Amino acid sequence: MSRPSGGGGLAGGGSSVRATTMRDVSRRAGVSVSTVSRVVSGTGYVAPETRLLVERAVEELGYVPSGAARGLVARRTGMLGLCLPDVGPAADLRVPVRTGSGVEVVTDDADVPGGPSWGSLYFGEVVRGAEYAAWQAGYALTVVVARPPQAAERTRDLAGQVDGLIVVAETLSDQLIEHVAHRLPVVLLAGPRPAGGYDHVGVENARGVRVLVEHLVRAQGIHDVRYVAGRVRTSDDIDRFRGYRAALTALGLPAPQNPALRGDFTRATGRTLARRLVAEHRDGHGPLPGALVCANDETALGFLDVFNAEGIEVPGDVVVTGFDGVDGARTSSPRLTTVEQPMADLGRLAVGVLRACLADPKLPRQDLRVPVRVLLRESCGTH
Numbered sequence: 001m002s003r004p005s006g007g008g009g010l011a012g013g014g015s016s017v018r019a020t021t022m023r024d025v026s027r028r029a030g031v032s033v034s035t036v037s038r039v040v041s042g043t044g045y046v047a048p049e050t051r052l053l054v055e056r057a058v059e060e061l062g063y064v065p066s067g068a069a070r071g072l073v074a075r076r077t078g079m080l081g082l083c084l085p086d087v088g089p090a091a092d093l094r095v096p097v098r099t100g101s102g103v104e105v106v107t108d109d110a111d112v113p114g115g116p117s118w119g120s121l122y123f124g125e126v127v128r129g130a131e132y133a134a135w136q137a138g139y140a141l142t143v144v145v146a147r148p149p150q151a152a153e154r155t156r157d158l159a160g161q162v163d164g165l166i167v168v169a170e171t172l173s174d175q176l177i178e179h180v181a182h183r184l185p186v187v188l189l190a191g192p193r194p195a196g197g198y199d200h201v202g203v204e205n206a207r208g209v210r211v212l213v214e215h216l217v218r219a220q221g222i223h224d225v226r227y228v229a230g231r232v233r234t235s236d237d238i239d240r241f242r243g244y245r246a247a248l249t250a251l252g253l254p255a256p257q258n259p260a261l262r263g264d265f266t267r268a269t270g271r272t273l274a275r276r277l278v279a280e281h282r283d284g285h286g287p288l289p290g291a292l293v294c295a296n297d298e299t300a301l302g303f304l305d306v307f308n309a310e311g312i313e314v315p316g317d318v319v320v321t322g323f324d325g326v327d328g329a330r331t332s333s334p335r336l337t338t339v340e341q342p343m344a345d346l347g348r349l350a351v352g353v354l355r356a357c358l359a360d361p362k363l364p365r366q367d368l369r370v371p372v373r374v375l376l377r378e379s380c381g382t383h
Contacts (some may be wrong), residue, residue: 020063028057080139080354081162082130082347083155084123085171086147121298121326122343123168126189130166130347137355139163146171159183164354166347169194169202169235185357187350191235193367199357201350201368205236205323206243208339208372212321213247213293215374220381222290222319228273228303229259230295237295240323244293260289263299270294270302278310288318291380297322297329297338304332304379315381325375334378341372 022040026033031050038044039054046054057063127143134141144158155172159165159180167177169191177198180186186198193200216222227244230237245255261277263269281288294300300322307314314320314334322329325340353366 020061024061025054025057025063028061029053076163077161078139079162080134080141080351081158081165082127082141082143083158083165083167083171084143084145085168086145122324125343126347128347129344130351133348133351137351152176155180163358166350166354185354187353189346189350192239197365199353199366201346201353201370203341203370204372205239206246208374209240209243209293209323210247212339212374213244214251216291216319216380217251217253220319223253224290226260226289226292228292228294228299229262230265230299240295265296265298267298267302270299271306274303274306278306278312291319291321294320294322297324297326297336300336301328301332304336308333314379319380321380337377337380338375339372340375342370345370
């Protein structure tokens with residue numbers, strides 16, 4: 001590869017090579033700097049033969065446009081941000097003790113600390129949808145986990161580097177969101193629409209669970225339907241429990257003020273709750289419930305793990321349902337009845353809302369509610 005004309009070599013006796021500039025490209029192609037700028041930025045008309053000269057010079061010189069410089073001119077960075085809550089480690093970061101063969105041997109990794117973190121399947125799909133939508137629009141996506149104690153600092157740093165920010169519900173304080181929103185558009189994802197007039201993308205949590213519970217009671221004839229909650233004060237979980245209570249009330253059944261069981265959205269805790277439920281039943285503390293409506297699929301899959309191992313028949317002895325529609329719900333035994341939300345579409349729509357805000361900051365704020373589907377499968381009986 002040729003070096004740029006006009007002084008590419010070593011600077012000051014050091015070992016670094018001077019970065020190729022737009023002026024170097026213009027000299028090599030024999031065109032003006034403004035012409036090079038139009039080709040690189042994809043704006044304005046450039047004759048095909050001239051464009052070819054510039055593209056060839058860019059390739060020969062290895063020119064990489066400066067994102068910072070483009071941002072100064074366009075007042076845009078070409079980056080969007082996505083801020084996720086701290087969901088805990090996805091893997092055990094401790095160095096394991098290994099055998100002489102160098103291979104760790106375990107008897108059962110079902111509940112080993114450091115397994116998949118809560119929400120990992122859900123957030124993975126949201127990120128996938130957001131990243132793809134950003135890429136289609138010509139943006140790059142930067143993901144930051146708001147992990148204490150640097151959550152506020154990292155969020156402010158991110159806000160200084162992106163054109164718009166997507167924030168998952170309960171990730172940041174209202175004060176921090178308000179602070180960031182003075183500088184750039186913010187879209188809140190999941191949960192109910194908060195106060196403050198922000199753009200919001202969420203799903204029909206309450207309506208989805210209400211339809212599911214009504215099916216269990218009316219079609220399956222189950223009157224003892226219990227709710228297994230997620231983390232305390234999680235807005236999506238609150239909405240789902242509200243839908244559960246609304247369904248029971250409409251059907252003339254007692255609507256508990258509090259969930260029957262509370263987990264933390266993880267499969268491991270779902271297993272713990274299931275073992276406790278089975279032990280209490282076998283100790284004579286009452287029958288198993290007719291149905292368990294779990295706050296998410298990962299919790300429900302944890303119940304299925306234990307029920308299968310303990311000989312509890314699903315749906316013969318107890319019906320189990322979830323919420324989200326993760327892939328594991330399609331391959332479980334039995335397959336899990338669930339309320340499916342379009343997780344990837346949430347990320348995609350949030351990016352779309354950000355793009356609309358960037359194109360016209362005066363647009364009215366949006367509150368998009370994505371519909372859900374109740375997927376009836378074997379874990380709740382025949383249909």
